[in-house]
Amino acid sequence: MRAVDAIMECLKAEGVDVVFGLPGGANLPTYDAFVDGGIRHVLVRHEAGGGHAAEGYAKATGKVGVAFATSGPGATNVVTPIVDAMMDSVPTVFITGQVRTDLIGTDGFQETDTLGITMPVVKHSFQIRSPQEIPRAIHEAFYLARSGRPGPVVVDIPQDLSRADIDYEPVGDVHLPGYQPTTDGNAKQIRQAAKAMASALRPVIYAGGGVVNANAAAELTEFATADRFPVTCTLMGLGAFAAPHPQWLGMLGMHGTRAANYAMDEADLICCIGARFDDRITGKLSEFAPHAKFIHIDVDPAEISKNVPAHIPIVGDAKSVLAKLVKEYRALGDVDSSRMDEWWSRIETWRREHPLRYEDSADGEIKPQYMVQALYEATGGDAIVCSDVGQHQMWAAQYYHFDRPRRWINSGGLGTMGFGLPAAMGAQVGCPDQTVVCISGDGSIQMNLQELATCAQNEIPVKVFIMNNGYLGMVRQWQELFWDNRYSHVDMGSFPDFVKVAEAYGATGLRMTQKATLVEDMKAALATPGPVMVDVRVTREENTYPMISPGMPARDMVG
Amino acid sequence: MSVVGEPATKDRLSLEDLEATTNLRSGRKHILSILVENKAGVLTRVAGLFARRGFNIDTLTVGPTEDEQFSRITLTFDGAMHPVDQVTKQLHKLINVLKIRDLEPADTVARELALFKVAVEGPQRAEVMQVCEIFRGKVVDVTRRSVILEITGTTDKVEAFERMVRPFGLIEMMRTGEIAISRGRGET
Numbered sequence: 001m002r003a004v005d006a007i008m009e010c011l012k013a014e015g016v017d018v019v020f021g022l023p024g025g026a027n028l029p030t031y032d033a034f035v036d037g038g039i040r041h042v043l044v045r046h047e048a049g050g051g052h053a054a055e056g057y058a059k060a061t062g063k064v065g066v067a068f069a070t071s072g073p074g075a076t077n078v079v080t081p082i083v084d085a086m087m088d089s090v091p092t093v094f095i096t097g098q099v100r101t102d103l104i105g106t107d108g109f110q111e112t113d114t115l116g117i118t119m120p121v122v123k124h125s126f127q128i129r130s131p132q133e134i135p136r137a138i139h140e141a142f143y144l145a146r147s148g149r150p151g152p153v154v155v156d157i158p159q160d161l162s163r164a165d166i167d168y169e170p171v172g173d174v175h176l177p178g179y180q181p182t183t184d185g186n187a188k189q190i191r192q193a194a195k196a197m198a199s200a201l202r203p204v205i206y207a208g209g210g211v212v213n214a215n216a217a218a219e220l221t222e223f224a225t226a227d228r229f230p231v232t233c234t235l236m237g238l239g240a241f242a243a244p245h246p247q248w249l250g251m252l253g254m255h256g257t258r259a260a261n262y263a264m265d266e267a268d269l270i271c272c273i274g275a276r277f278d279d280r281i282t283g284k285l286s287e288f289a290p291h292a293k294f295i296h297i298d299v300d301p302a303e304i305s306k307n308v309p310a311h312i313p314i315v316g317d318a319k320s321v322l323a324k325l326v327k328e329y330r331a332l333g334d335v336d337s338s339r340m341d342e343w344w345s346r347i348e349t350w351r352r353e354h355p356l357r358y359e360d361s362a363d364g365e366i367k368p369q370y371m372v373q374a375l376y377e378a379t380g381g382d383a384i385v386c387s388d389v390g391q392h393q394m395w396a397a398q399y400y401h402f403d404r405p406r407r408w409i410n411s412g413g414l415g416t417m418g419f420g421l422p423a424a425m426g427a428q429v430g431c432p433d434q435t436v437v438c439i440s441g442d443g444s445i446q447m448n449l450q451e452l453a454t455c456a457q458n459e460i461p462v463k464v465f466i467m468n469n470g471y472l473g474m475v476r477q478w479q480e481l482f483w484d485n486r487y488s489h490v491d492m493g494s495f496p497d498f499v500k501v502a503e504a505y506g507a508t509g510l511r512m513t514q515k516a517t518l519v520e521d522m523k524a525a526l527a528t529p530g531p532v533m534v535d536v537r538v539t540r541e542e543n544t545y546p547m548i549s550p551g552m553p554a555r556d557m558v559g
Numbered sequence: 560m561s562v563v564g565e566p567a568t569k570d571r572l573s574l575e576d577l578e579a580t581t582n583l584r585s586g587r588k589h590i591l592s593i594l595v596e597n598k599a600g601v602l603t604r605v606a607g608l609f610a611r612r613g614f615n616i617d618t619l620t621v622g623p624t625e626d627e628q629f630s631r632i633t634l635t636f637d638g639a640m641h642p643v644d645q646v647t648k649q650l651h652k653l654i655n656v657l658k659i660r661d662l663e664p665a666d667t668v669a670r671e672l673a674l675f676k677v678a679v680e681g682p683q684r685a686e687v688m689q690v691c692e693i694f695r696g697k698v699v700d701v702t703r704r705s706v707i708l709e710i711t712g713t714t715d716k717v718e719a720f721e722r723m724v725r726p727f728g729l730i731e732m733m734r735t736g737e738i739a740i741s742r743g744r745g746e747t
Binding site: 115119120124127129176179300301302305306468529 | 595596599600604605607608644645648651652653655656657
């Protein structure tokens with residue numbers, strides 16, 4: 001069998017139903033195998049689009065996303081999606097073509113050291129040295145991508161080796177002696193954690209993307225409601241705990257709610273599950289949660305005590321650990337919930353005095369926050385929402401309520417502008433029966449706009465809503481707040497005409513400028529078949545609040 | 560460690576401020592013995608990990624083991640900036656890393672090899688050779704105007720020897736960096 005046909009067999013054995021990619025010289029043999037391979041391939045317009053589409057697919061479905069690229073520029077174009085997948089722990093496999101083995105190291109045409117360039121930003125990578133290694137490498141790549149803490153794996157295949165004939169036998173087992181992720185969690189530590197939670201007077205559950213990755217939302221809810229534990233989620237964790245809910249404090253961090261951030265600030269015990277105390281969460285680290293002890297549950301031992309020392313560290317998969325934690329908690333018998341009465345009344349005060357708010361326009365102007373609320377209403381809250389990076393991302397996180405996991409897809413760790421549209425495309429391919437919307441900005445959308453052609457050609461009916469303020473809004477906000485209003489290169493004017501662009505790509509282009517009809521107009525856009533791109537004109541200079549200024553403690557939130 | 564230069568501040572940073580936050584070294588040395596798969600690129604992964612996490616490597620040696628499937632990397636670094644457990648946890652995430660030991664100095668035999676080329680003529684030669692003998696070193700090359708001396712021992716011993724011969728006129732020094740093995744019957 002040709003090695004490239006074996007690749008197709010391996011992909012099928014791994015349950016892959018779609019690949020996003022773009023062919024080139026070094027992966028011509030592999031692309032020949034797609035002709036009869038029995039695997040759907042979506043031809044993207046830029047390899048970065050393919051990489052982010054694989055991420056969007058993975059985040060929406062929980063399955064491994066796959067992207068193909070050729071050598072050289074093809075491979076360097078997927079570097080951003082690879083880093084993005086690493087930062088946000090997205091299970092992805094990137095299969096890149098490489099020049100012929102005799103050309104490696106000679107600066108051959110379209111040669112680049114793909115392994116070297118990607119080494120710091122992958123979970124693992126393989127360069128094929130013999131065609132016979134290909135099937136095993138691919139299966140190992142999938143196993144690594146999806147197990148433990150998920151992440152991107154690169155398989156780099158020299159063109160000549162992919163042309164070879166090999167004796168293909170299905171690979172049943174994967175043998176990686178240096179890789180044994182701990183999933184169960186130490187029973188004694190879990191019991192300790194249950195006891196600590198039972199005696200805490202001011203506890204907070206702080207959950208992150210790890211809960212989503214582990215499909216542990218139900219277990220999280222069960223644990224939180226086993227008592228009256230207040231819950232907050234990170235940007236990556238939204239949807240892991242259904243919002244709205246009486247125990248839901250909202251998102252925490254730089255643009256989180258005051259209730260969530262103040263609760264962290266005054267908590268005596270914080271139970272962190274699948275999150276990593278990022279600087280966007282902690283603010284000034286030395287003044288972060290000064291009264292708290294920490295339970296830290298994570299499948300990656302290196303995250304525990306990396307930024308904040310854990311008093312009760314638990315290495316394990318969130319689903320398995322939370323299930324045991326619930327059991328242990330219940331086994332404690334009658335725990336007096338009234339111990340948290342005072343805590344809850346404090347939280348209620350914060351909620352009452354500091355809800356998320358903005359000043360709505362008196363005329364027909366669309367405030368960006370209202371735009372998200374309108375979209376929530378127009379979709380009935382029932383959509384997969386993908387976002388790009390910037391102010392619109394924060395407003396979407398604040399004002400669109402996610403009642404399930406895998407409904408909110410965005411680039412958190414890396415903050416990749418240009419993520420939204422291709423990710424939405426991937427999510428829609430993975431979930432064809434659901435409404436997939438992309439909330440973007442006029443800056444972000446232009447960074448991977450070419451994928452609108454992919455959507456049009458393949459009838460991928462994503463609905464893109466551009467929050468158009470004519471600025472790189474978040475940078476403008478920082479220049480206004482912290483650099484004395486000295487705006488430096490943030491004004492993007494009203495270019496391009498997004499309606500015409502949409503039409504030129506074969507999608508439907510719409511413009512919305514009126515608040516009064518916005519919900520109805522959005523409903524009409526959502527009901528339009530095929531891909532739609534909507535240019536929503538919003539207030540030009542609006543700031544995202546509340547905000548923990550960088551390097552400041554949470555209690556000094558502004559706005 | 561204090562935070563300087565947040566993007567939301569317009570503070571200008573002095574070079575002293577930057578150095579104060581980036582160059583804290585306690586001098587507490589750790590020897591890590593790392594058993595890795597003998598595959599292409601593994602050393603790059605280990606070295607690259609140190610570079611991107613900002614861990615400073617002091618010495619690093621790589622060699623074969625009794626089993627050809629594996630190689631041994633012995634690495635010394637300063638544990639001040641980054642706690643050793645963070646270093647080892649990050650190393651464990653590398654798929655090709657099988658085993659890591661943070662060797663206790665008291666339970667470890669550590670050695671390095673060093674070659675010194677010293678400029679000596681006439682009566683000084685005898686004097687240098689005498690120092691060499693005290694350190695149980697060897698003279699491995701002699702010319703009219705120089706000698707090459709070979710010393711094996713702990714880093715402390717090699718450094719002590721360096722201090723002794725430097726005044727004579729040290730032309731070059733080459734050191735391997737330490738390798739280390741745990742004492743007793745058990746495997747390192």
